[in-house]
Amino acid sequence: MSIKPQSGATRLRELLKDPKKMVVAPGVFDGISARLAIAAGFEAIYMTGAGTSMSRLGWADLGMATLNDMAANAGMIAGLDRSIPVIADADTGYGGPIMVTRTVEAYVRAGIAGMHLEDQVQQKRCGHLLGKEIVDRDIYATRIRAAVNARNAMGSDMLIIARTDSRQTYGFDEAVARLKEAVTAGADVVFLEAAASKEECENVVKIFHPVPCMLNMVPKGVTPDMSIKEAEGLGFRIMIFPALTFEASMAGSKEALRKLKDNGTQPLDNSAGMKEAFSVCGLAECIAIDKAAGGRSFEDVHGSL
Numbered sequence: 686m687s688i689k690p691q692s693g694a695t696r697l698r699e700l701l702k703d704p705k706k707m708v709v710a711p712g713v714f715d716g717i718s719a720r721l722a723i724a725a726g727f728e729a730i731y732m733t734g735a736g737t738s739m740s741r742l743g744w745a746d747l748g749m750a751t752l753n754d755m756a757a758n759a760g761m762i763a764g765l766d767r768s769i770p771v772i773a774d775a776d777t778g779y780g781g782p783i784m785v786t787r788t789v790e791a792y793v794r795a796g797i798a799g800m801h802l803e804d805q806v807q808q809k810r811c812g813h814l815l816g817k818e819i820v821d822r823d824i825y826a827t828r829i830r831a832a833v834n835a836r837n838a839m840g841s842d843m844l845i846i847a848r849t850d851s852r853q854t855y856g857f858d859e860a861v862a863r864l865k866e867a868v869t870a871g872a873d874v875v876f877l878e879a880a881a882s883k884e885e886c887e888n889v890v891k892i893f894h895p896v897p898c899m900l901n902m903v904p905k906g907v908t909p910d911m912s913i914k915e916a917e918g919l920g921f922r923i924m925i926f927p928a929l930t931f932e933a934s935m936a937g938s939k940e941a942l943r944k945l946k947d948n949g950t951q952p953l954d955n956s957a958g959m960k961e962a963f964s965v966c967g968l969a970e971c972i973a974i975d976k977a978a979g980g981r982s983f984e985d986v987h988g989s990l
């Protein structure tokens with residue numbers, strides 16, 4: 686709820702100004718995961734489209750999440766702490782240049798620091814699945830151009846991150862050519878999705894230097910797993926871990942559910958209690974707001990929880 690003077694986009698641009706710095710953004714998909722990532726001290730966070738689709742719709746990342754689903758989730762996450770840049774998935778932009786414009790406007794209003802746009806067809810899928818269909822280069826270029834125009838028209842400094850999924854279907858050279866066109870169209874950051882080897886990762890950074898490159902670490906995905914240090918050594922400037930929190934939540938929830946089923950009691954071994962959960966999600970800030978306004982609703986809250 687606290688409004689800090691510097692926007693997430695301005696902060697992200699500032700972080701990227703230092704050529705030795707890499708911005709690490711763990712994936713978050715809901716309020717709890719976002720709160721935990723902020724509390725853990727990460728200086729940026731990533732809103733995963735896959736996690737948004739699964740948590741808000743209950744369905745896999747197959748192009749079902751709409752602009753409204755994505756922008757609403759992005760806005761909620763970015764609103765938790767305006768000083769932490771949120772990089773958000775914007776899939777295909779959800780249509781032609783007109784829809785891309787609406788998407789950019791919605792993301793700027795949501796306070797997003799950087800959004801990525803890709804060249805898959807509307808009925809898209811996770812970039813690490815097989816069988817991706819890719820739009821023509823010209824259509825991709827119009828998406829990026831529309832995004833840059835819309836961003837500029839709003840006087841915003843949100844970063845436009847050009848993602849290409851074409852590596853799987855058309856190979857590395859075509860992917861590079863598409864990203865070059867995207868940079869010419871005004872994209873601020875390039876993102877070669879599903880790079881197939883460390884060598885490709887290294888090459889893409891070299892080819893685009895000094896344009897910042899983003900690396901996507903999908904667990905057991907197409908790109909070989911790398912540590913932050915290793916990716917930094919290759920020269921990447923942004924690194925996202927989209928599945929980090931949804932995988933951990935799924936594993937933890939699965940285990941708790943199994944224990945309840947097997948034992949007939951809820952597992953309390955890892956429980957910190959409700960107060961701890963609410964504390965992660967702004968309890969103290971809410972109490973302070975009430976108190977500052979002369980409210981007395983929470984005088985007993987510490988005793989009652």
Ligand SMILES: C[C@](O)(C(=O)O)[C@H](CC(=O)O)C(=O)O
Binds near residue numbers: 732736810812
């Ligand atoms: C980055 C990504 O677009 C996402 O939705 O987070 C996905 C990640 C995933 O499916 O785990 C992707 O297409 O790589």
